[in-house]
Amino acid sequence: MSIEGNIEHIKETIPSNVVLVAVSKTKPNEMVMEAYNAGQRDFGENYVQELVDKQELLPKDIRWHFIGHLQSNKVKYIAPFVYLIHGVDSFSLLKEINKQGQKNNRVIDCLLQIFVAQEETKFGLDFKEATDILNSEEFKALKNISVKGFMSMASNTDDQEQIKTEFASLKKFSLQYPDYKILSFGMSGDYEIAIEQGSTMIRVGSSIFGERNYDSK
Numbered sequence: 001m002s003i004e005g006n007i008e009h010i011k012e013t014i015p016s017n018v019v020l021v022a023v024s025k026t027k028p029n030e031m032v033m034e035a036y037n038a039g040q041r042d043f044g045e046n047y048v049q050e051l052v053d054k055q056e057l058l059p060k061d062i063r064w065h066f067i068g069h070l071q072s073n074k075v076k077y078i079a080p081f082v083y084l085i086h087g088v089d090s091f092s093l094l095k096e097i098n099k100q101g102q103k104n105n106r107v108i109d110c111l112l113q114i115f116v117a118q119e120e121t122k123f124g125l126d127f128k129e130a131t132d133i134l135n136s137e138e139f140k141a142l143k144n145i146s147v148k149g150f151m152s153m154a155s156n157t158d159d160q161e162q163i164k165t166e167f168a169s170l171k172k173f174s175l176q177y178p179d180y181k182i183l184s185f186g187m188s189g190d191y192e193i194a195i196e197q198g199s200t201m202i203r204v205g206s207s208i209f210g211e212r213n214y215d216s217k
């Protein structure tokens, strides 16, 4: 199927209140434009340099989501334009985003990345670390960031019950923070389960653009 067909197919199967972020990492600008011409405006990228390059050349009404692991020393490159930073996994990163927000005279929207998977390799805060940040006075004093919700990745497994349990635990945690409405979870392989479990934003790459080839990166 075409990129346009894939997007239409996904949009037909998800509720209208769920935001579809098209994950275009490693994919060329021509493919982003195909999705754009099909009406897609939210795009997700994992690598700072790639995001900066694409942002320069592609239409300015694209909402760029940074979904990868962000290093503090690179925040400055995306701070002028990034729409939503999904993977905030430390207080020091949050402080750096705040500092760059200040420099750019804007408030940068963020999601805290929460670790729910059983694997050791995934980044993220545990529930206690996230709670400690959100309840701290130092956090409340940051004026150039706005936490909008939480982001998470499930274990990379075929065990649907486990994925469901992991997503459900994030949803349950989020209920303590009703003001933080965005729940970013669900990818190509598990977005249906994610939506059942309360996701409001899915990040879909390969089901739109095809498999990624990392050799060229």
Ligand SMILES: *Cc1c(COP(=O)(O)O)cnc(C)c1O
Residues within 6 Å of the ligand: 023, 025, 046, 067, 068, 153, 187, 188, 189, 203, 204, 205, 206, 207
């Ligand atoms: C690559 C990536 C995705 C998209 O993955 P697909 O399986 O291709 O849909 C979603 N979220 C994050 C954080 C990613 O790194």
